[in-house]
Structure formats: C-alpha cells, structure tokens
Amino acid sequence: MKIQGIIHQNISQLKWHILASLAVIMVLPAEEFIVGLKDGYGFDIGLTVISSIIIAPFLAGLIACANVQADLDERRYIFWRSKPAGVKSSITLKYFIGIVLSVFILACPIILWTIVSLFSSKNLFESDFWYIIFLSFFFVIMTYSLCFASNIVVRSTARSWLIGILLAGFVLIFPFFLPLGYKDYFDIYDSGDIFMIIVAVSIVFAFIFSLFAAQHDWHLKTNLRRLLWVIAGLVFIMLMLFSSQVANIKVLQEKEIEPLLVMNEVRPIGGILAENYNVEEFRDYLRSGEIIRSISSGEGEYREAFWEINPLEYVGDKVLFRLRYYIDEVDNKISLGEFKSTPEEILPKPVTDINGYGQSTFPYNDDRFIREINGNLYSFYIYTYDRTVEAEPHDRTIYEKVFLRSYKYTGHSWITVCELDISECITDDMINNEAMRIIGDKLFAFIDKSFAEVDITNPEDLKMITSKVNILPRQNWYFYYMRNKENKVTIPLIPAEEIDIEERIRLSIDRFYHSHNMYDLSIVDIYNKKISYFLIDSSDGIARYEVTGWNQDEINCELKSFRKLTMLEGMTGAKHGSDLFVKNGRLYYLTGNSLMVFDVRSDNRIRKLGHFVRINYEIQDIAVLEDDNILLCLSLDTESASDFTKNPKRVSMCLLKAP
Amino acid sequence: MSEPAIKIEGLHFSYGKKQVLKGVNLEVPKGSIFGFLGRNGTGKTTLIKTMLGLQKPKSGKCLVGGMDSFTQTLDIRKRIGFMAEDQQMYGWMKVKQIIKWVAGFYPNWDYEFSDKLIVKFGLSLDAKVKELSKGQNSSLALLLALGHRPDIVILDDPTLGLDPIARKDFLRHVIELLQSDGVTVFFSSHLLYEIEPVADYIAILDKGVIVKSCKTEELRESVRRFILTPSSNTNFSEIPGILDTFQTGNTISVTIEDCTEQKREKIKSMSSNGTQENELNLDEIFEAYVIGNKGLESIESKI
Numbered sequence: 001m002k003i004q005g006i007i008h009q010n011i012s013q014l015k016w017h018i019l020a021s022l023a024v025i026m027v028l029p030a031e032e033f034i035v036g037l038k039d040g041y042g043f044d045i046g047l048t049v050i051s052s053i054i055i056a057p058f059l060a061g062l063i064a065c066a067n068v069q070a071d072l073d074e075r076r077y078i079f080w081r082s083k084p085a086g087v088k089s090s091i092t093l094k095y096f097i098g099i100v101l102s103v104f105i106l107a108c109p110i111i112l113w114t115i116v117s118l119f120s121s122k123n124l125f126e127s128d129f130w131y132i133i134f135l136s137f138f139f140v141i142m143t144y145s146l147c148f149a150s151n152i153v154v155r156s157t158a159r160s161w162l163i164g165i166l167l168a169g170f171v172l173i174f175p176f177f178l179p180l181g182y183k184d185y186f187d188i189y190d191s192g193d194i195f196m197i198i199v200a201v202s203i204v205f206a207f208i209f210s211l212f213a214a215q216h217d218w219h220l221k222t223n224l225r226r227l228l229w230v231i232a233g234l235v236f237i238m239l240m241l242f243s244s245q246v247a248n249i250k251v252l253q254e255k256e257i258e259p260l261l262v263m264n265e266v267r268p269i270g271g272i273l274a275e276n277y278n279v280e281e282f283r284d285y286l287r288s289g290e291i292i293r294s295i296s297s298g299e300g301e302y303r304e305a306f307w308e309i310n311p312l313e314y315v316g317d318k319v320l321f322r323l324r325y326y327i328d329e330v331d332n333k334i335s336l337g338e339f340k341s342t343p344e345e346i347l348p349k350p351v352t353d354i355n356g357y358g359q360s361t362f363p364y365n366d367d368r369f370i371r372e373i374n375g376n377l378y379s380f381y382i383y384t385y386d387r388t389v390e391a392e393p394h395d396r397t398i399y400e401k402v403f404l405r406s407y408k409y410t411g412h413s414w415i416t417v418c419e420l421d422i423s424e425c426i427t428d429d430m431i432n433n434e435a436m437r438i439i440g441d442k443l444f445a446f447i448d449k450s451f452a453e454v455d456i457t458n459p460e461d462l463k464m465i466t467s468k469v470n471i472l473p474r475q476n477w478y479f480y481y482m483r484n485k486e487n488k489v490t491i492p493l494i495p496a497e498e499i500d501i502e503e504r505i506r507l508s509i510d511r512f513y514h515s516h517n518m519y520d521l522s523i524v525d526i527y528n529k530k531i532s533y534f535l536i537d538s539s540d541g542i543a544r545y546e547v548t549g550w551n552q553d554e555i556n557c558e559l560k561s562f563r564k565l566t567m568l569e570g571m572t573g574a575k576h577g578s579d580l581f582v583k584n585g586r587l588y589y590l591t592g593n594s595l596m597v598f599d600v601r602s603d604n605r606i607r608k609l610g611h612f613v614r615i616n617y618e619i620q621d622i623a624v625l626e627d628d629n630i631l632l633c634l635s636l637d638t639e640s641a642s643d644f645t646k647n648p649k650r651v652s653m654c655l656l657k658a659p
Numbered sequence: 660m661s662e663p664a665i666k667i668e669g670l671h672f673s674y675g676k677k678q679v680l681k682g683v684n685l686e687v688p689k690g691s692i693f694g695f696l697g698r699n700g701t702g703k704t705t706l707i708k709t710m711l712g713l714q715k716p717k718s719g720k721c722l723v724g725g726m727d728s729f730t731q732t733l734d735i736r737k738r739i740g741f742m743a744e745d746q747q748m749y750g751w752m753k754v755k756q757i758i759k760w761v762a763g764f765y766p767n768w769d770y771e772f773s774d775k776l777i778v779k780f781g782l783s784l785d786a787k788v789k790e791l792s793k794g795q796n797s798s799l800a801l802l803l804a805l806g807h808r809p810d811i812v813i814l815d816d817p818t819l820g821l822d823p824i825a826r827k828d829f830l831r832h833v834i835e836l837l838q839s840d841g842v843t844v845f846f847s848s849h850l851l852y853e854i855e856p857v858a859d860y861i862a863i864l865d866k867g868v869i870v871k872s873c874k875t876e877e878l879r880e881s882v883r884r885f886i887l888t889p890s891s892n893t894n895f896s897e898i899p900g901i902l903d904t905f906q907t908g909n910t911i912s913v914t915i916e917d918c919t920e921q922k923r924e925k926i927k928s929m930s931s932n933g934t935q936e937n938e939l940n941l942d943e944i945f946e947a948y949v950i951g952n953k954g955l956e957s958i959e960s961k962i
Contacts, residue, residue, distance in 0.1 A: 002763030002764075004763075005759065005760050005763040006763075008760075009749070009752075009760055012751065012752075013749065013751060070749075073747065075743065075745060075746065075747035076747045076748070076749070078708070078713070078741075078743045078746075079743060079746055079747060079748055081711070081713055082711055082713075082736060082739070082741035082743070083736060083761060083764040083765075084733045084734075084736040084737045084764050084765065085764050086733060216714070216715070217713060217714055
C-alpha cells in the first residue's frame with residue numbers, strides 16, 4: 001500500500017470541504033483584519049477569532065463525516081476493501097489525515113490572530129489564550145473522532161454528523177453523571193484532569209471503535225424513525241442536564257401576591273405624601289377624575305403613581321414583607337403572617353423643623369433598615385438637609401444639618417421616637433453619600449468621609465458614642481466592581497476600636513466597596529480565621545480576594561481566585577444592577593432575572609451550586625433564610641406608563657430550596 | 660485432481676437473526692469459468708464478501724487459493740481480482756489517477772498489461788471516472804480487477820445495468836482475456852443466458868444453500884422434461900429427483916434431475932398414451948431448481 005497515494009486521495013476528496021470550512025472559519029477574522037488594517041484600530045481580532053473557534057468542532061465533525069463517507073459508502077466500500085488494503089491501517093491513516101486537516105482549519109484563524117497580535121503589540125500570550133487554544137484543539141479532536149466513529153456505523157453524512165455532535169455534547173456533560181459532586185462547569189476545569197481524561201478516553205474509544213467497526217463492516221441499517229428516537233432521547237438527556245445548569249434551584253413554593261400602587265403627592269416645599277392602593281382602589285381613584293402623572297418640571301405640586309417595590313427585610317431571624325407581614329416558613333411552605341404589635345398610643349417626638357431646605361433620606365426606599373429591639377420594631381433613617389447657593393462656575397450645595405432619626409412601629413404607622421443631631425460629620429466638600437450598619441447595639445452612620453458611632457440600646461434614646469470627621473476616603477461608586485483587576489488591594493481600616501477586629505474588617509471592606517445595602521448584606525466571608533471578599537469583574541466574572549494582613553490603618557488583600565461566568569451564565573441576566581452578597585459561606589449573585597449561588601468555602605474556590613432564571617421577571621428582592629432556603633420577590637415586567645390598572649403588575653413570592 | 664481454486668465447506672452466515680447462508684458447500688476447480696447462479700437476495704453477494712474476507716462466517720470454512728479467507732485476507736486479495744455489481748469508484752478521480760491509486764495496493768501491478776487494456780477498452784486516461792458511460796465504467800472496473808494479473812477473478816453480477824451491446828462487449832472481453840490464460844473465473848449472475856455460453860461449471864444457490872453444482876454440460880444432460888398423460892394408477896412419488904410438475908388439462912409435464920434410463924422407463928410406464936422427452940436450456944433448468952414445486956400432492960389430487 002502506498003501511503004502517499006492514500007494521503008493524496010484523502011486530501012483530494014476532501015478539498016471542497018476544507019475550502020468551505022476555511023471560508024466559514026476565516027470570514028469573520030479576515031473581515032476584522034481587513035477593516036482593522038484599513039482603519040487602523042489596533043488590529044485586535046481576538047474576539048472574532050474566539051467566536052470563529054467555537055464553530056471549529058462542528059466543522060471538524062463535518063470533515064470527519066465527509067472523510068468517512070467518501071470511502072465507506074456501501075458500494076465504494078467493497079471496491080477499496082477488495083483491494084489488498086489493510087482496513088486498520090487504511091482507517092488509521094484516514095483518521096489521522098482528517099485530524100490534521102481539522103486542526104489545520106482551526107489553526108488558521110489562530111495563526112492570523114498571532115500575526116495580527118505581533119503587529120498590534122497586544123499581549124496575546126496570557127494564560128487565558130493558551131487555555132482557550134488548548135481546549136479548542138482538544139474539543140476539535142474529540143468532535144472529529146466521535147463523528148468519524150458515528151459515520152462508520154451510520155453511513156449517512158447528515159445523520160452521523162448530528163449523532164456525532166450530540167455525542168460530543170454528551171461527553172462534555174458526562175462528568176455530571178459521575179459521583180463527583182459536580183454542579184458547576186468550572187468544577188470540571190478546576191478539579192484537575194478528570195474532564196480531560198474523559199475527553200481523551202472518548203477520543204481513544206472512538207478511534208478503536210472505528211477500527212473495529214470498519215473491519216467488521218458494522219453498520220446500522222436503521223430506519224429514520226428509529227434514528228430520530230435515538231436523537232430525541234439524547235437531546236432529552238442533554239436538555240435535562242442543560243436545564244440543571246441553567247436553572248437547577250428547585251422552587252418549593254410560589255405564591256402570587258397582590259400588587260400595590262404607590263401614589264406620591266409631592267408638595268412645593270418639601271414633603272411627599274405617599275399612599276398605597278391596590279388595583280381596584282386605584283381604579284376607583286381614577287374614576288373620581290383625579291389626574292395622575294401630572295409631573296411638572298420638578299417644582300410645584302404634582303402627583304405620581306408607581307408600582308410599589310416589595311422589599312424583604314431581615315428583622316432578627318425573620319423576614320418582613322411590605323412592613324406588615326412576617327414570612328412564616330413551615331415545612332417548606334410560606335405564608336404571610338401579619339405582624340402583631342401591641343398598639344401603643346404614643347405621641348411622636350417632634351423633629352427639628354428645618355423649613356426651606358432640601359431634604360434627603362437614607363435608606364432611599366421606605367421599609368428598610370428595620371430592627372426588632374425589646375419586642376418592638378424600629379427603623380432608622382439619616383436625614384440630610386441642604387441648600388443651594390449660587391456660585392461660579394456651578395451652583396454649590398451646602399449641607400447644613402444631618403440627623404439620625406429612629407422610628408417605632410405602632411401597628412399601623414411609624415412614628416418618630418428619637419432624633420440625634422450628627423451634623424458634626426459634615427465636611428466642606430461633603431456629597432450626599434450615606435451608609436449605615438448595626439453591629440451589636442451600635443449603629444454606624446457613614447456621612448461621606450465621616451462617620452458617627454451611636455448607641456442604640458434604647459432606640460428611643462439614641463446616644464452618640466463617638467464621631468470621626470473627614471478620616472475616610474470617599475466611597476467607591478462602582479459597586480462591587482473590581483478596579484483594573486488589581487492583584488493586591490489596600491483598604492483603609494475604619495477606626496472603630498470598640499468592635500471586634502473581624503467585624504471591623506468586614507465593615508471596612510463593605511463600606512469601601514460602597515455596599516449600598518451594607519446595613520443588611522455583606523460581601524465578606526469570615527471562615528476559619530480566613531477573611532475573604534468577593535467582587536464582580538466587568539468581564540463577567542467573580543473575583544475572590546483574601547485578607548492577607550492588616551495594621552492600625554490598613555487591610556491588605558490579595559486576589560486569590562477568579563471564576564469567569566460561562567457564556568450561558570453570562571446570557572441569563574443583565575449586568576447592570578447586579579448584586580452580590582455572602583451568607584453562611586454562600587455567595588449570592590443576582591443579575592436582573594437570574595440568581596446564581598456559589599459555594600465559596602470549599603477549596604477556596606468559587607464553585608457554583610445552583611442557578612435560578614425566570615425570563616421576563618425581575619427579582620425585586622432576596623432574603624436568605626436561616627436554613628439557606630431562599631426567598632425571592634419576583635415581578636413580571638408589565639408596567640404601563642399610562643394606565644396601571646389595565647395591565648396590573650404580577651408579583652409573586654418564591655421559596656427556593658437551598659442548592 | 661489438483662487442489663480447487665475455491666473450496667467452501669459448511670458455510671453459515673447470518674445478518675442478526677436472518678440466516679443468509681445455511682451450510683454452503685462448493686468447490687471451484689482451478690482454471691475454470693464457474694457460473695454462480697441465484698435469484699436476487701439468495702446470498703450470492705454475501706458468499707462473495709465472505710470469500711473476500713469482508714465478513715466473518717458464523718461457521719464453516721472458506722479457502723481461496725488454498726488460503727483461509729478470514730485469516731489470510733490480504734494475501735488472498737493480492738491474488739484475487741474482484742469486480743462488484745454496479746461498481747462505484749471515485750468519480751472525482753481521472754482514469755489515470757484511479758489506476759495509479761489502485762496499482763499502489765499491488766506490488767506486482769502489470770503496467771504494460773493495464774496500458775494494453777486501456778487501449779483495448781478505448782478509455783481516455785484524462786477522463787474523469789464520473790464522466791464515463793456505464794459500459795466504460797465496467798471496462799475500467801475490469802481493468803482495475805485484472806491489472807495485477809490475478810489467479811482468481813471474482814465477478815459479482817458485473818453486467819448489471821448495462822445495455823445488451825455493452826453486456827456482450829464486456830463478456831467478450833472476459834472470455835478473451837481470461838479463458839485462455841488459465842485464470843479461474845467465479846462469475847456470479849442472475850442472468851442465465853449471460854453465463855451459459857462461457858461457464859464450464861455451474862452452481863445454483865437457493866435460499867442459502869447450493870442446490871446444484873456440476874459441469875454445465877452435465878447439468879444440461881441430466882435434467883429432462885417429460886410430457887405425458889398419466890394413467891389412473893400413476894404415483895409420481897416413486898420417482899426420485901422430481902424438480903417440477905405442471906398440469907395442462909389432462910397433460911402433465913414433469914422435470915427430473917439426474918435422469919437415468921431407469922427413471923425414463925418408470926415415467927413412460929405411467930403414461931396412458933406415450934411420453935414426450937425434452938431437453939432444457941439453462942434458463943429452464945435454473946427455473947426448475949429454484950421455483951419448481953418439487954412435490955406432487957396438488958397434481959395427484961386433481962387426477
């Protein structure tokens with residue numbers, strides 16, 4: 001047997017397939033390259049190369065099928081098999097020629113990328129690059145092998161390609177079948193070579209199987225229906241696994257909640273009167289001829305209506321919903337129990353009358369920052385009063401007064417019970433930027449670069465412990481986001497010596513990254529004397545930093561691990577308004593309509609435990625219960641600007657099982 | 660007697676549960692042209708594939724040129740020239756490319772001979788295989804089967820799909836090239852008139868078994884058809900080797916294999932007014948073996 005002749009024959013019969021595959025894989029990088037060359041935008045074709053590389057396994061499958069089909073078509077098979085050609089050597093040769101051609105097709109855009117990078121001085125050789133290349137070649141060879149084997153048995157190009165691709169997909173998710181506790185795709189990559197071994201075994205198996213099948217002329221004489229059943233079965237298995245990747249957090253119960261509307265009546269000088277309506281009441285309100293949304297340019301009196309935001313607030317070990325209800329969770333079922341408080345007829349404490357000043361509050365939304373103290377519900381707000389003075393080049397806002405006020409719930413309304421003047425925290429360059437946290441019986445109120453430590457043992461008698469003025473750096477506006485992917489970060493340690501150092505570090509980190517809801521939630525995990533915190537990276541990933549040391553003034557942190565989101569995970573939610581927090585060693589990542597939960601304590605990795613997605617819905621708020629079950633308040637985005645009653649918003653409460 | 664070119668003993672083969680060959684026994688003498696007859700789907704191609712070592716039999720033995728077809732496959736194929744029915748080659752190749760490619764498999768390829776054949780068959784070296792007519796395609800396939808000067812040539816329904824002129828041409832070539840050369844030709848077909856003029860030996864395969872295998876002349880001599888009007892005490896079951904019976908009015912035609920004087924006398928004695936004895940052509944003999952009713956029950960009941 002002349003090897004040269006066989007190689008020539010193989011390449012010749014695949015030449016059109018190779019050219020077509022090259023055209024498909026090179027079209028985007030080549031276009032990008034030409035445009036870059038013409039317009040001079042740095043020649044970076046990386047993204048298009050990566051998107052082209054994704055189709056390489058599919059093309060490799062096609063090459064495999066064409067390669068086999070050209071020689072194993074039944075009548076042609078007898079033709080060459082009747083010659084003294086050893087089937088094993090012929091198939092081996094054919095197999096490797098096809099692999100070389102497939103790898104060549106994959107290599108073309110990568111070579112172009114490498115050349116372009118030399119021109120553009122881009123640092124191509126980052127670890128990610130090699131990882132992608134390595135995986136791509138591996139997947140290409142695997143898909144090729146499986147399609148090759150499949151075509152030897154199923155002698156039809158289209159069917160065998162489909163089966164080969166499905167098998168390749170199956171191999172990719174096969175590790176989830178093994179008792180390895182895999183839940184997250186990154187487990188596979190992170191946990192060493194098991195995945196690579198599975199892929200390698202599938203390649204070797206496909207090759208050996210091909211040799212045997214060709215030698216014994218095994219081929220299925222299936223009818224299309226049977227084949228379709230097999231395909232449907234495989235697709236079904238894959239979809240099940242696929243869905244377990246996308247939304248594998250079990251919903252224990254879902255309960256529809258009546259949507260409420262809030263009508264704000266804004267008066268010319270300060271003061272907003274807010275009233276709640278259900279849809280029926282609001283309809284009556286409309287019938288009465290009142291005009292809604294007569295919004296002026298910002299001055300004067302106007303009314304506006306909007307759907308109520310439905311917060312879930314932690315109050316001790318319970319979660320409070322819409323202020324009035326406790327979430328009662330028994331046997332994985334939720335019910336809304338009305339909060340019973342002993343009505344107490346007390347008179348509100350008069351607050352300082354500061355007429356003529358602009359007023360802002362923190363927290364920005366109502367029904368936040370509620371605590372149960374001595375059997376009563378209290379809430380705390382920072383009130384800031386300012387005035388605007390004319391100045392060049394811009395008008396200037398002068399902050400005059402800042403108060404911390406405590407409110408008590410009396411069963412039907414909140415009344416002011418105490419007011420503490422913390423205006424000493426005001427600095428000349430102050431901006432409206434507040435935060436709060438309660439640690440034990442102390443409340444920390446952050447006013448831009450200052451903070452006040454207040455004793456709240458008796459919320460009706462707030463006592464200033466200490467205040468530190470102008471000692472903190474201004475907070476980071478980029479919530480939770482990594483800045484420039486620093487490997488080492490130094491965070492100022494808040495000088496609150498009275499509290500435990502671990503809590504102090506937690507407070508400092510949360511405040512540093514402007515945890516706007518830091519009064520309830522934290523991005524810091526403290527476990528086994530190890531302190532870690534987590535940030536979102538703008539390129540769709542989650543970073544884990546570890547506190548490596550601290551001194552009187554600073555905390556030193558180092559980037560320890562990074563978990564990129566998969567393409568699928570990245571697709572399932574908007575990144576704007578993403579939220580991140582840690583509770584009981586689990587990291588919760590909310591992105592609009594999806595929630596991902598990660599384990600952050602095993603092996604110091606960020607390991608996904610579960611994923612919940614509800615298309616078209618928005619997760620309004622989240623509460624993690626004591627047993628790690630998750631409560632979500634969801635709303636269907638059907639808001640109508642003109643008439644709320646025609647298409648009422650749908651709100652539901654979801655209890656999710658701890659993943 | 661010299662060793663047969665092909666020797667098959669008790670060969671069984673099945674596709675899954677479907678038994679295709681049920682104990683085939685066959686001997687093909689060296690240097691003969693051996694006609695292998697059988698209806699479509701009786702297992703001819705299956706037997707040939709087994710001879711080529713393309714599939715493993717369930718049981719039995721198959722020796723080609725004295726070598727085991729399954730363990731010495733490559734050695735056998737070097738000595739065999741094979742041409743399949745409706746042979747599919749690589750359409751994108753040119754004639755010269757496919758000759759070169761096939762020649763690469765054989766260390767003893769006779770280029771001089773293949774060049775002669777190209778001229779004889781009127782093939783153009785630069786023509787693409789897919790552009791050849793069916794007749795030219797068959798000629799090329801024959802060339803590729805013979806170019807290495809094989810001892811044994813296996814032709815599996817080689818003229819399938821050819822028009823009568825192309826078929827005659829092809830057979831002429833086979834006879835010219837092989838008959839005088841001492842090459843054993845195993846010629847499988849279901850077209851009897853194609854085999855009759857060339858075959859020295861005939862074997863008939865039916866339902867997975869060889870129902871007859873002998874010299875062509877012997878076959879012609881031994882099978883006879885008698886037309887008679889039976890007398891009242893007729894009992895055809897007394898005559899062994901009845902292949903077929905057919906009744907037209909009061910007349911019955913009886914086809915018998917291995918027709919001896921004794922059988923002839925016996926049949927004559929069963930007739931009430933004389934017997935007519937006819938020779939049969941290969942077509943009719945094949946028909947009698949393959950679709951003959953062999954039994955007499957239906958006729959006896961009518962008499």
